[in-house]
Structure formats: structure tokens, C-alpha cells
Amino acid sequence: MNSNATPSDEALLAGMASGDEVSTVAFVRRYQRRVFGLAVGILGDRGAAEDVAQEALFRAWRHAPVFDTRRGSVENWVLTITRNLSIDALRKRRSTPTDPDELVALARASTSAPMEEAVDSRSMSTSILHALESIPSDQRRAVVLASLYGRTALEISEIESIPLGTSKTRIRAGLTKLRSILESDVESSR
Amino acid sequence: MTMDIHSHDDFQDELVEFALGILDGRARAALVDHVESCPECTERLQELSATADLLMYIPVGVEPPLGFESGIIERIRQSQPLPSRWRPRGWQLLAAAAVVVVSFGLGWTVDHAVSKPTTPVQAAGSMKQHVLEASGHDVGTVYAYSGSPAWMFVTVDVKGAPSTVRCTIITTSGTHRFIGTFALASGRGSWGANLPVSFKSVRNVVLSSDSGAVVAQFDNSTWNYPYTTTN
DSSP, X not given: OOGGGXXXXXXXXXXXXXXXXHHHHHHHXXXXXXXXXXXXXXXXXXXXXXXXXXXXXXXXXXXXXXXXXXXXXXXXXXXXXXXXXXXXXXXXXXXXOOOHHHHHHHHHHHTTSOOOSOHHHHHHHHHHHHHHHTSOXXXXXXXXXXXXXXXOHHHHHHHTXXXXXXXXXXXXXXXXXXXXXXXXXXXXXX | OOOOXXXXXXXXXXXXXXXXXXXXXXXXXXXXXXXXXXXXXXXXXXXXXXXXXXXXGSSOOOOOOTTHHHHHHHHHHHHTTSOOSXXXXXXHHHHHHHHHTSOOOSEEEXXXXXXXXXXXXXXXXXXXXXXXXXXXXEEEEEEEEOSBSOEEEEEEEOTTOOSEEEEEEEXXXXXXXXXXXXXXBTTEEEEEEEOSSXXXXXXXXXXXXXXXXXXXXXXXSSOOXXXXXXX
């Protein structure tokens, strides 16, 4: 496919909604690596991640007709479906997720490797990794445990062996600092 | 909506936890009540949610195993004419069948429905079941009856949902038709309502809060599982 003729995510969704198989195949090919990668990252189990990724893409196809572009990007929507399904699967299996530090380290190591994701996705990965590495380790762990593994403040307090209040403080401080760093990055790039 | 006696300073932890998707139901409901009347917290929540969403970009893309792509395409192919994943659970069939034989007004709840005198529906129609979703999670079911009169029966369980939800249908022509306001207890509720149009003309059913925020919805365009009622 000519890069100039690459259809937008929204166009592929519209094609899927109308039953066009070419659009469906193109959509699956565009997102399968990201969806499977997110599921593997959260679940740490390729078999379970395959089931989740299949279900996530199936749901994206099923709900393509009602996707509302005003509510965010297609990529964010697909990844949110994947994350929620992964968290559900994690809770059903009662398994231990990948350690947050290992996940971030793996992601950092991978940014130097060739990536097939779109430039925008890679740029976001790099930005959020830089911001994450700029905040204290305990806050980083708390934020990752909450956002990717769906752990509540109480669960994080148990995992990290800290009081609930400390857990809440780390989560709040961590996300707030991430926000500030990302804002500063945007300002400095202008 | 009850009067909000809190200031936005009281909700800073909750805003962060809500943005990360980890706030429990009761706290979530209180926060939603507050945010609806606090522009400052609404803006703050949008900022935090955007940051939280970026965290999904941490894990790198991974090549899926051989056969992954063909597997999902095949599943979609098989699902287009008649999806086979769904099988009705016993209690769902019972609840759905029960409402077929009850008389009803514009809207009713399960408790009311089963206690009212019953009048059999004139013409047996087919019933279809649809998944009700919120943020990718299955949170309930919509049973649609195609007989005369057409009606639907909804069961929902959404953590953090408001105590009442507005139910609206969107037709295939894009027209919005308000169905009614229904009560939820701890996010749970069931009700039925007559439909002003044939269910074939319904594209979406949307449950929303008083402020218009979508609590849950389902799509009627691709996901139909017909079975004929036995009464």
C-alpha cells in the first residue's frame, strides 16, 4: 500500500462498520502488534495475551459503527479496550503482573530497537517513558500499578507494604508530576 | 442532583484515582456528582485522564504468534451473519420470558412487572439479546422484543453509576427518542419499556446521567442473536 494512500483509522472503522473485509484486515494488521504488546505487558503471559488481544480486536470490529471521534482517538479507544480486558483477565487468573520496574526497563530498552509503530505512537512512548523516569521510583511504581494493572490504592498499599494514605499520596503525586513534566516537554518543544 | 457541599480541594485524590480507573463505586458516584457542577475539576479530570491514557503506550508492540491475524479475521467472518459466542444464561431467559407475558405501561421495573396482573402479548415475536457496554466492559443486557407492541428489557450493573439514568434510543435515521428515567441501586437496575418504533429501527440505546454523560450503551447494528419466545 502506498504510504500516501494509507487510510486513516476513522476511515478503516467506517469500512469495517459497512462490512468491508479489506478494511477489517487492514485495521487488524495496523493494531495487532500494539494490542498484543499491551496485553503481554500487562499479563506477562503470551497465551493469555493472545486471547485478550483477539477479543479486543473483535470488540473493536463489533463496535466500529458506534465509535464517536469526539471522544478521543481510535488508537486510544482500542488500547483502552485492551487494557480493560487485560485487567479483567489478570483478576480472574489471580496472577501476579509483571513488576512495574521491569516493564519500564523493558520498554526503555526497546525504544532503541527498530519499531513498526506509527511515528506518533513511538513519540508518545518516548515522551511518557522520559516523564516516568523523571519521577521518584516509588511514585512510578504506584502509577504503573494503578494505570496498567488496575490496582486500587488499597491493593497498592498491600503490594508495597505501605499505609493506605502513603499509597494515595504516591499515586496522586506521581500522576500530577507526570502531567507537569509532559506539559513542560510540550512547552519546550514549541 | 443533591447540593454539593464539597470544594474541589476535597477531591484531589479521587480525581487522580478516577482518571486512572481505580476509584471504587461509592467514591466514584460522589466524585461524578461534584465534577458535574465544578468546571475546575472537570478540566483537571480531563488533563489527568489524558496523562493516564498515555501510560498505555509504555508496553512496546509485540509481534503476535503465527495464525493470530487469520484467527481474528475468521472469527469476524463467522460472526457477521449470526454470531455464535453468546448463549443466554438461565436467569436471563427467565427474566426475559417473564416480561413477555406482563402488561406494561411506558416503563416498569422487574419488581413491578412480576407483581402486576398479566395480559399475554397478542402476537408472539422474536427476542434478541444485546450486550450493554461501558468502556469496553460488558455491564448488562438489552432484550429486544420485536412483536406488537415492541419493547425492550434492560439489566445493568455499572460501578459508580448515578442513582438514576436517562434512557434514550437513537434510530437508524439519527433521531433521538427519550424512553424514560430509571433508578439504579448501587449501579444496578432492571427495567422494561415500550418502544415508540420497531427495534429494527433502533441503532443505539444509551444510558446517560442527568448531565448527559454516557453511563453505558449498546449497538444494535451488528450484534443480533434471535431466538423465538415460547409463549
